[in-house]
Amino acid sequence: MIRAVVFDLDGVLRRFDPAHVAAIEARHGLLDGSIHAAAFAPEMLDPVITGRISRAAWVRTVGEQLAHPQAAEEWGRHPSVPDAGMLALIDELRSHSIRTAILTNGTDTIRAELRESGIDVHVDEIFNSAEIGVAKPDPRAFQHVLDALDLPAPEVFFTDDSSSKLAGAEALGIRTHHFTGEVALRAALCDAGVPVSR
Template identity: 60%
Template sequence: MRPSVDGEVLELVDELRTSDFATAILTNGTDEVPYELHSQGIAPHFDHIFNSAEIGVAKPEPEVFDFVLRVLDLPADSVFFADDSASKLTGAHTRGIHTHHFRDIAGLRRALRDVNVI
């Protein structure tokens, strides 16, 4: 299955990047993810791409979020994580990361406003 992203989400990602926020993807994917993200033009919108196939642990395990926090060298409370699967949020939440169950762009924007990102 080829990855796809809502154009409004990419616009928001670009908006965040122009406001000096780092953006990242954390995916439970295969070794094909980098190729897929580049071939669809998604990868250039993000500063970092984290793939569980390369990390060796997957969402929702807290250890995958520990890994991302170490690489980004950021405290958990300065990170915002959204996923379209509520079950994938648990590990991030236990680490103190701001989480959001993504359903639509309006809800995502509201959640980002709630934590003073936008």
């Protein structure tokens, strides 16, 4: 029996408009994709999502890498939009006494971002790699979640839009789903015996 559903954040519960980044690059004469190429290179990303540096320091370093700090600062203020359908799904789960949580490879500002967006009131727990100290797909990140929820792995369901992030959960026996949209997720939850509408 599934007693908790854990969601990735970006690409699942909130979305970013890629046109926003493209517009920043065009405005500052940067090559298409150059901001994300710099920001998400492992040597740049790993320190911030494991809490070794702050988000502010990460954005500054991206600016240095691009030789364009203003573009990096604008990118760092990239607005996100909560997915209303997914938040309704979470509320439906909670109405059936299913616990809900977020597990994100995030930075030190995640809790503030979730408060600002209103997403935080829809979930019971927020797990952030910058606070845990290890990031998905490391099984230790998922073990931290299991320990905090005080639930065995077979009673937890995890979904992420990056299939590579599922491995650590699967290694522990957590039921997983590669997120491609709300409809498919609802079907997967129903198949797992979770009482939600399709």
